[in-house]
Amino acid sequence: MNFKVPRGTQDILPSESWKWQQVESIIRDVCDNYRYKEIRTPIFEQTELFQRTVGDTTDIVTKEMYTFTDRGNRSMTLRPEGTAPVVRSFVENKMFGYPDQPVKLYYQGPMFRYERQQAGRYRQFVQFGVEAIGSADPAIDAEVIALALDVYKRSGLTDVKLVLNSLGDSESRNAHRDALVAHFTPQIGELCSDCQSRLEKNPLRILDCKVDREHPLMETAPSLSDYLNEQSASYFEKVKGYLDDVGISYELDPNLVRGLDYYNHTAFEIMSTAAGFGAITTLCGGGRYNGLAEEIGGPSAPGIGFGMSIERLLLALEAEGKSFTQERELEVYIVTLDEKAHRKGFKLLNELRNAGVRADMDYMDRKMKAQMKSADRFNAKAVFVIGEDEVEGNTVQLKNMADGSQETIEDGAIIEKLKEQLK
Numbered sequence: 001m002n003f004k005v006p007r008g009t010q011d012i013l014p015s016e017s018w019k020w021q022q023v024e025s026i027i028r029d030v031c032d033n034y035r036y037k038e039i040r041t042p043i044f045e046q047t048e049l050f051q052r053t054v055g056d057t058t059d060i061v062t063k064e065m066y067t068f069t070d071r072g073n074r075s076m077t078l079r080p081e082g083t084a085p086v087v088r089s090f091v092e093n094k095m096f097g098y099p100d101q102p103v104k105l106y107y108q109g110p111m112f113r114y115e116r117q118q119a120g121r122y123r124q125f126v127q128f129g130v131e132a133i134g135s136a137d138p139a140i141d142a143e144v145i146a147l148a149l150d151v152y153k154r155s156g157l158t159d160v161k162l163v164l165n166s167l168g169d170s171e172s173r174n175a176h177r178d179a180l181v182a183h184f185t186p187q188i189g190e191l192c193s194d195c196q197s198r199l200e201k202n203p204l205r206i207l208d209c210k211v212d213r214e215h216p217l218m219e220t221a222p223s224l225s226d227y228l229n230e231q232s233a234s235y236f237e238k239v240k241g242y243l244d245d246v247g248i249s250y251e252l253d254p255n256l257v258r259g260l261d262y263y264n265h266t267a268f269e270i271m272s273t274a275a276g277f278g279a280i281t282t283l284c285g286g287g288r289y290n291g292l293a294e295e296i297g298g299p300s301a302p303g304i305g306f307g308m309s310i311e312r313l314l315l316a317l318e319a320e321g322k323s324f325t326q327e328r329e330l331e332v333y334i335v336t337l338d339e340k341a342h343r344k345g346f347k348l349l350n351e352l353r354n355a356g357v358r359a360d361m362d363y364m365d366r367k368m369k370a371q372m373k374s375a376d377r378f379n380a381k382a383v384f385v386i387g388e389d390e391v392e393g394n395t396v397q398l399k400n401m402a403d404g405s406q407e408t409i410e411d412g413a414i415i416e417k418l419k420e421q422l423k
Contacts, residue, residue: 006123006124007117007123008114008115008117008122008123008124009122009123009124010122018324018326018327019314019324020126020310020314022324022325023155023310023313023314024108026151026154026155027106027108027128027151029154030147030150030151030154031106031130031147033150034104034143034147034150035104036104036105036106036130036132036147037104037105037106038105038106038107038108039086039089039105039106039107040107040109041079041082041085041086041088041089041107042079042085043078043079043109043110043112044076044077044078044079045076045077045079045084045085045088046074046075046076046077047065047067047075047076047077048075049077049084049085049088049296050065050077050079050080050081050084052295052296053083053084053087053260053261053262053292053295053296054080054081054084054260054261054262055202055205055260055261055262057197057198057201057202057205057261058205058260058261059115059194059208059210060080060081060113060260062194063114063115064080064113064114064115065077065078065080065112065113065114066078066080066112066113066114078111078112079111079112080111080112080113081111081127081260081307082107082109082111082127082129082131082307083129083131083260083262083289083292083305083307084262084292084296086105086107086129086131086133086305087131087133087289087292087293087296087298087301087303088296090103090105090131090133090293090298090301091293091296091297091298091301095133096133096134096293096298096299096301101134101135102132102133102134102135102140102303103132103133103134104130104131104132105130105131105132105133106128106129106130106131107127107128107129107130107131108126108127108128108129108310109126109127110124110125110126110127111124111125111126111127111307112124113125118278118280119278119280119315120278120309120311120312120314120315121280121309121311121312122311125309125310125311126309126310126311127307127308127309127310128151128307128308128310129286129305129306129307129308130144130147130148130305130306131303131304131305132144132303132304132305133293133301133302133303134301134302134303135302135303136290136302138235138238138239138241138242138266139238139242140304141239141242141265141266141288141304142239142242142243142246142248144286144304144305144306145162145243145248145268145286145306146243146246146248148270148284148286148306148308149162149248149270151308151313152270152283152284152313152316155313155317155322156317156320156322156323156324157272157313157316157317157320157322158320159272159273159274159277159316159319159320160270160271160272160273160283160316161249161250161251161270161271161273162243162248162249162250162251162268162269162270163250163251163252163253163256163268163269163270163271164239164240164250164251164252164253164256164266164267164268165224165225165252165253165254165255165256165257165267165268166224166225166228166232166233166235166236166239166265166266166267167224167257167258167263167264167265167266167267167287168224168227168228168229168232168264168265169229169231169232169264169265169290170264171229171232172224172227172228172229172232173204173224173227173264175227175229176204176222176224176226176227177203177204179222179227180203180204180206180207180221180222181199181200181203183217183220183221183222184199184203184206184217184221185199187217190215190217191206191209191211191212191215191217192209192211192212194209194211195209195211195212202261204224204257205257205261206218206221207221207255207257208257208258218255221255223254223255224254224257225252225254232265235265235266236265236266239266250268256268256269258285258286258287262289262291262292262295263287263288263289264287264288264289264290264291265287265288265290266287266288266304267285267286267287267288268285268286268287268306269282269283269284269285269286270282270283270284270285270308271283272312272316272319274316274319274320275319276319277315277316277319278315278319282312283308283309283312283313283316284306284307284308284309285306285307286304286305286306286307287304287305287306288302288303288304289302289303289304289305290302290303328358329358329378329379329380329381330358330359330360330375330378330379330380330381331357331358331359331380331381331382331418331422332352332357332358332359332360332380332381332382332383332384332418333359333360333361333371333374333375333378333380333382333383333384334348334349334359334360334361334362334383334384334386335361335362335368335371335372335375335383335384335385335386336361336362336371336386336387337368337385337386337387337388338387338388340388340391341386341387341388341390341391344386344390344391345361345384345386346361348384348386348396348414349361351414351415352415352418355415355419357415357418357419357422360378360380362374368385375401376401380401381400381401381402381422382398382399382400382401382418382421382422383398383399383401384396384397384398384399384414385397385399385406394410394411395408395409395410395411396408396409396411396414397409398414398417398418398421400421
């Protein structure tokens with residue numbers, strides 16, 4: 001039987017995994033600069049957590065979740081996004097009682113959505129995200145956006161743009177909801193079945209439809225910005241003001257609603273503008289979710305965050321022709337010519353690694369020529385050659401791969417001589 005990687009997933013091979021490690025390192029550094037601490041939550045949660053928070057009319061809940069019944073007859077779901085689990089942990093672990101608020105958290109790990117595979121989009125994908133929970137200050141909205149942009153900047157991306165919208169508070173959204181129902185009702189039969197079912201349940205979701213996004217009704221739909229009350233409009237102006245103060249440019253898009261029901265007030269996406277990146281340009285999306293903690297049984301704890309696809313970040317780098325610095329080269333390769341030399345070489349290999357030297361050796365019992373070819377492929381800076389004479393004489397032959405020079409080194413001076421040469 002031939003087994004293959006499941007549809008919508010991928011193997012990240014060693015030739016690519018070092019790029020992921022570079023991104024992960026950048027993420028840790030940026031989050032440390034902003035004082036966001038890592039949180040790790042389970043990859044599955046109670047299904048109701050996502051139904052209550054993400055929204056039971058969203059595509060994620062109705063079409064894309066991986067849900068199963070466990071041995072205790074409980075409905076569990078592989079996490080499709082990271083915010084709900086983090087807020088659940090915030091409430092359950094009483095982080096709202098921490099002396100320092102807001103609580104600034106970041107996560108990184110696999111998420112699962114059953115959707116059609118596209119470039120940079122998989123059914124198991126890796127998402128990095130941050131959550132700042134406990135503050136209603138519009139400045140923290142700007143900070144979260146700046147953090148996301150910093151990750152892209154540090155990664156080398158330049159062709160990106162920030163798109164903003166305000167979803168307003170509940171009063172604003174209710175007024176907008178009534179306007180949407182009045183707008184879509186006369187021609188609702190022209191839209192897909194999902195849009196028709198959303199008309200009464202959650203008409204805002206119609207604007208997020210992937211099927212009817214080009215329908216003329218979408219273009220003429222009432223803009224939420226026209227229904228923002230004074231408080232919501234004032235909040236959004238302050239967010240934009242903080243972004244202006246630090247020189248972060250943005251575009252306004254009144255149709256940006258995001259795909260999750262818990263968002264309110266600030267909503268944003270960061271998109272790639274690189275030529276040839278593809279039709280779906282979103283790299284990162286997020287927004288404010290005041291009321292989410294209360295929805296799952298916690299106290300009032302307004303929050304804001306984002307989710308960022310690592311796959312799409314790497315795809316955007318490729319579209320821009322950017323690349324990371326290659327993984328570190330091998331410093332030493334040990335070539336051995338017989339069994340006794342192999343024993344000595346293995347002991348030396350351990351000593352080199354304990355001294356912080358990146359070293360390797362042959363484990364395939366190959367001839368010297370084949371071993372030297374391996375050293376070349378690994379771009380080893382130096383090679384130790386050990387044969388019968390070296391075993392008996394307590395020495396090694398040190399070959400400098402840059403200039404081809406070779407010298408005999410006493411066993412006791414190997415580490416010191418090597419480090420001198422590597423400088």
